[in-house]
Amino acid sequence: MGNDNSRETVEKLLMSAKKEFSEKGYMKASLRNICKEAGVTTGALYFFFKDKDDLFKGVVGGPVQELRTCIEKHMSEELEELDRYRPGMQVDLEDDMAAATEAVKILFKHKEVFEILLTKAQGSSMENVIDDIADAMNKHYTDMFWNMKGYKSRKQMTKEDKFIVHWMSHDQVELFVHLLTHCKTEKEALKQLRGMFSYIIGGWFGVINNT
Amino acid sequence: MGNDNSRETVEKLLMSAKKEFSEKGYMKASLRNICKEAGVTTGALYFFFKDKDDLFKGVVGGPVQELRTCIEKHMSEELEELDRYRPGMQVDLEDDMAAATEAVKILFKHKEVFEILLTKAQGSSMENVIDDIADAMNKHYTDMFWNMKGYKSRKQMTKEDKFIVHWMSHDQVELFVHLLTHCKTEKEALKQLRGMFSYIIGGWFGVINNT
Amino acid sequence: MGNDNSRETVEKLLMSAKKEFSEKGYMKASLRNICKEAGVTTGALYFFFKDKDDLFKGVVGGPVQELRTCIEKHMSEELEELDRYRPGMQVDLEDDMAAATEAVKILFKHKEVFEILLTKAQGSSMENVIDDIADAMNKHYTDMFWNMKGYKSRKQMTKEDKFIVHWMSHDQVELFVHLLTHCKTEKEALKQLRGMFSYIIGGWFGVINNT
Amino acid sequence: MGNDNSRETVEKLLMSAKKEFSEKGYMKASLRNICKEAGVTTGALYFFFKDKDDLFKGVVGGPVQELRTCIEKHMSEELEELDRYRPGMQVDLEDDMAAATEAVKILFKHKEVFEILLTKAQGSSMENVIDDIADAMNKHYTDMFWNMKGYKSRKQMTKEDKFIVHWMSHDQVELFVHLLTHCKTEKEALKQLRGMFSYIIGGWFGVINNT
């Protein structure tokens, strides 16, 4: 079990699946096609993967995990920094930029996979991963928000505060999606990153000052 | 021609289709189910609609047109206003808010339809309507941008300028999507609207000043 | 009943049907298409024609009758002539040619219809008309045969005689089919007719002399 | 690969398909019926055959190939013989008869299949095989014709010559069709063959001498 032959089969299957999912999306992808392209029978596929959804997870699972880890690391670092923040202080963007740069690098390292995940996952069990990530970021940005607002704790936040933070978290994710789908290379994406940060930061201060 | 009976049949079909598309998305929706639910045979459906896609258009076409008209009206008005703008001037948000309010009202008037369009249209010929709308807005915001930047014309814009404007146009749309999918009622959405505008406007000035 | 309006409707229907049958053949022809092309509803079609097959007869019936009449006339004339025939006599081809010429003229007068009948009637009740005509000719040629052979009556014919006469009758028909489907105009067909008669006549004498 | 079970399934499918095509023709044949009759599901059919047309080819392909091979062999042999021919010579029919006999044997070995091919193939990709065969024979008989006519080459042939040769080639095929559809057994067909050859040969000489 797990010898070189089987590893090779799995590899061929994943390659072929990535191609098919990328071209047709999860729903229209045909397992038959994937197997034919991989030079393998359907039976073989079902030996390694429970079902279509499991195969999909096989394709996108790794990169997604990598990204999640990166984000979690970033979020805990930023929280520490937050403790040193006092209202009126100029926020140091450099750390954020470093984190975002790292994220962009991961995104482009697995460009095809993330494109599948972002625009072709409908019907699979992972069609909501991005929302999940946004939700995770929401918790983080919530803390950031009341801190910057000068609130004593999360409990002081109004319903409107919560809503706008949720949107901003979501939009943060959307920014990365946009970079991935509108830049051809990592280099190009990194070049645009700073400009987009101006927008996000501007938005944050717009919110902080006006509500 | 188009007597009460047939109108009723079409109506039942559209109701049933709306429900099915809403629950399963365009691709997984079954015409058989739709007909059964409407108490009608498949043949009847095909008397009124060319095919699955035509039925989908029947469901979403009207509201989409309504929204398009609203947006076009708004964009031409805003352009007129732009002629009076001078760098450094405080932008009057009231007109924008009025337009956005109108859009939100349309969105919530056909909430179910727009939700289908936004998240369940994959596979249909209308899967890109939102992107199309964003593109239309892009042209508009491009003009707004170089004007606010103090450029003489669109030609002075750099590649980075164009990219960021594209993103902001896209994000404008995303804002409405967010309102639609995260607010239960029109009333709630309108209440959040002002806060979100702070974000967008803040973002715009962040970009204008920093690039 | 039978006013100008209804006549016009029938005419439009027949035109449209001819076109559709010609393009797709009886089986693949769609009554829906025929009606749409004619600018008429299905109900109207069913007022004038019993069913699909009846419509087909409406299209091809007239020309077929015309051809049948022509053939019958020819066959009775030829029989009279036959009474004057004695073994060894040179057969006068002129009468045959005249008859054949007349037949070719009818065929090309309704070229499209006969092409339908010959190559696109499969599935309709008239798919065997040509065989029927061949059978009718068979009776005629049978008489001609035993006469030329010097037999006293039809009863002297062997099984082989009957078979070959059947074939020759059938082939006579096939000749006309070939002219119709391989010549563009009546003029061209008539030009080829004489050469083809050499073949048929040669065949007849080959049979008469060798069996 | 291709074990006894699967071979058996294919065999049942082909039997059942042959029966259905024979009874209803290609177009009206129902794959569902074929599968039901074969005691197999539609999925099984589609495992072995690409589509309806492929199944049809599966039924008729073998016999057609056999016939084609036979004809090609015959035509090259006859061409060699032609080199020894001088105008006025008596043509030796024995070789032709031998070839025709072989063809008839093939035809009756697969009687049902050839009947399908000749009268029930409309709509399939093989609806023109017989015409194709006739065309192949046309090339062959063209060479034979100008040789017998005493022409130096094919280029001396007139438009009328070409037309009549085309017809004779076509008629040669028609002869076999007639034998197949009007004789019950191979034995009976072979008995009639000689008589029919008298006709064809007579026809050829009629043409050669009179044009």
Add this chain to the structure above:
DNA sequence: GATGAATGAGTGTTCATTCAT
């Protein structure tokens, strides 16, 4: 005379999945 609506059985085809070997 003719319409517009509706029927309902039928089509070929595709699918993810299973399982004996």
Add this chain to the structure above:
DNA sequence: AATGAATGAACACTCATTCAT
């Protein structure tokens, strides 16, 4: 570890035909 065969339900769509109005 992998094959090849088979399942069976589902799919969108088309058809000739009917009939109340």
